[in-house]
Amino acid sequence: MHIRVIIGSQSICFLPAIKTKYRRVRMVSKDIREFTTNQSIVVLATVSTEGAPNVAPMAWKVWYDDTTLLILDNYMNATRANVQNTGKASVSAWNAESDTAYQLKGTAEYANRGPYMEKGIDHMSSKKPGASPRGVVVLHVQAVYSQKPGDQAGELITATRST
Numbered sequence: 001m002h003i004r005v006i007i008g009s010q011s012i013c014f015l016p017a018i019k020t021k022y023r024r025v026r027m028v029s030k031d032i033r034e035f036t037t038n039q040s041i042v043v044l045a046t047v048s049t050e051g052a053p054n055v056a057p058m059a060w061k062v063w064y065d066d067t068t069l070l071i072l073d074n075y076m077n078a079t080r081a082n083v084q085n086t087g088k089a090s091v092s093a094w095n096a097e098s099d100t101a102y103q104l105k106g107t108a109e110y111a112n113r114g115p116y117m118e119k120g121i122d123h124m125s126s127k128k129p130g131a132s133p134r135g136v137v138v139l140h141v142q143a144v145y146s147q148k149p150g151d152q153a154g155e156l157i158t159a160t161r162s163t
């Protein structure tokens with residue numbers, strides 16, 4: 001967003017003086033939830049206790065509810081350890097054809113039993129009968145950012161709680 005002020009013959013452009021008008025809501029919108037799961041691959045970012053970043057492509061994902069995204073663990077190593085150790089994760093989902101992308105950021109936990117795991121098993125076995133993930137990364141989304149190239153890049157568009 002640009003703010004342009006014209007004083008006499010001068011035009012001054014302020015780059016983004018006001019960060020955004022985001023919506024503080026209790027849920028991630030249906031559109032963004034569908035967008036995320038419609039992309040064949042998303043990237044899952046985590047961080048170690050030493051602050052080392054880690055990213056990995058992930059195909060298996062399903063929404064548990066309107067703020068909780070499950071990413072199914074088939075082959076995770078550092079990803080799983082990072083989630084267990086630091087409890088933070090971020091997902092980027094994009095569609096190159098429509099130049100649209102979102103980052104979902106929040107707290108994360110790892111589950112291999114209980115309702116999150118059950119949902120992960122149901123999802124995987126519905127696509128691959130008999131298959132089951134080793135566990136699930138549970139991303140509790142606290143903020144959604146646009147990653148669409150252009151003026152809105154990086155803009156906070158949804159905060160599901162205090163960020």
Ligand SMILES: Cc1cc2nc3c(=O)[nH]c(=O)nc-3n(C[C@H](O)[C@H](O)[C@H](O)COP(=O)(O)O)c2cc1C
Nearest residue numbers: 056057058059060072073074075076077078079080
């Ligand atoms: C296209 C693609 C999709 C993948 N989907 C998943 C997935 O859904 N779940 C999973 O556990 N690993 C998946 N992987 C494998 C992980 O990205 C890979 O094991 C990676 O090493 C995990 O990161 P980490 O070793 O840093 O934990 C996928 C890999 C590719 C190339």
